[in-house]
Every structure is written in structure tokens, then in C-alpha cells.
Amino acid sequence: MISLKNILQFKRIVLLIFLVLLLGLLVPQTFTMPVQKASIHSYDQRSFWAYPWGKSVTYKGVDIFAKKGTPIHSSTYGMVLLSGQNTLGGNFVMVLGPKWRLHYYAHLDSIKAHSLSFVSTKTVIGTVGTTGNAAGKPPHLHYTMKTILPYPWRYDKSIQGWRKMYYLNPIPYLNKSFKD
Numbered sequence: 001m002i003s004l005k006n007i008l009q010f011k012r013i014v015l016l017i018f019l020v021l022l023l024g025l026l027v028p029q030t031f032t033m034p035v036q037k038a039s040i041h042s043y044d045q046r047s048f049w050a051y052p053w054g055k056s057v058t059y060k061g062v063d064i065f066a067k068k069g070t071p072i073h074s075s076t077y078g079m080v081l082l083s084g085q086n087t088l089g090g091n092f093v094m095v096l097g098p099k100w101r102l103h104y105y106a107h108l109d110s111i112k113a114h115s116l117s118f119v120s121t122k123t124v125i126g127t128v129g130t131t132g133n134a135a136g137k138p139p140h141l142h143y144t145m146k147t148i149l150p151y152p153w154r155y156d157k158s159i160q161g162w163r164k165m166y167y168l169n170p171i172p173y174l175n176k177s178f179k180d
């Protein structure tokens, strides 16, 4: 039976969820280039949404090239949600950062961050490598930035354009990090 007490409790939970979401959106995002000593020439300015791109159809991130073993910092502060191995990404780290955004770091040579640990832009979370489907290619960091809360205004008519509601172009953030 639904009592008044249940309804009040439900309202309180909804309010709490709303406040947590809002708080996450309001936290400012400080952003740094994740690959140590990388420059504006370490990545391709036009790589985002490049098509065709194998199994992924369009390219949803950026590859930042550097020597194998170069330290990788978290691009924002946040919490490591997951780190481990998968087929395409090889050694990877996934960080939940401000504004409910997920930051994915792949092809790492080594992982230096533990799941559920807090990281800042000073934290080394891994090193550049060639694991996963980067095997045989020049060492690089594969980096993607994804928002959990969809941005409907980012939707466009390009191939897989609806997925732009979730996948954010990291390149303007990287470029800007050199000017700050």
C-alpha cells in the first residue's frame, strides 16, 4: 500500500538525485593535456568523427602520439570507475570527471590507477603504449570524452550523428589547454 510517508520518502529521494546531478553539472571542469610534454602537433585536428572507421564506423576520440612509456595524467580530476583490459582498448582506465563526463584512456603500456581511487590532473594514471588494437602501430593514447547526460543540441545529420549527444569532441579542449 502506498502511504503518505512513502510518497514523502520518494519525493525526498527524487530531490536528492536531482541535487546530486545538479551539483555534478555545476562543478567546474579543469582540463589538462593528459599526455606529458605532448604538443598541438601530437594529434590530428580533424580526427573526430572521421569516416569510415572500421567497426566503430566513425572515429569518436583522438589519438595522441608519444614515445612508449610517456606518463599519462588524468585530464580532469575525478574518480577512476574502472581500469583493466579489453580487446580493442588493451589496458584502459575510465575516469568519471566533473559534469558527469567519462574520460576513457586506452592502449596503455601500464596502468597506474586503481578502480574507485580519486585522481587529479597531477595523478599519473598510466603510460603510453600499444596494447589492444594499437598493436603494431606507433604508440599513442586513445582518448575519448563522453557525457552520461545527453546533449540533444549536439545531434546532427552526419553518419551516427545522434551519438554526438554523448561523444564530445576532445580536440578543442586539448587545443585550449595549451593557451591556459
Ligand SMILES: [Zn+2]
Pocket (backbone or CB within 6 Å): 061, 062, 063, 141, 142, 143
Ligand atoms: Zn584511437
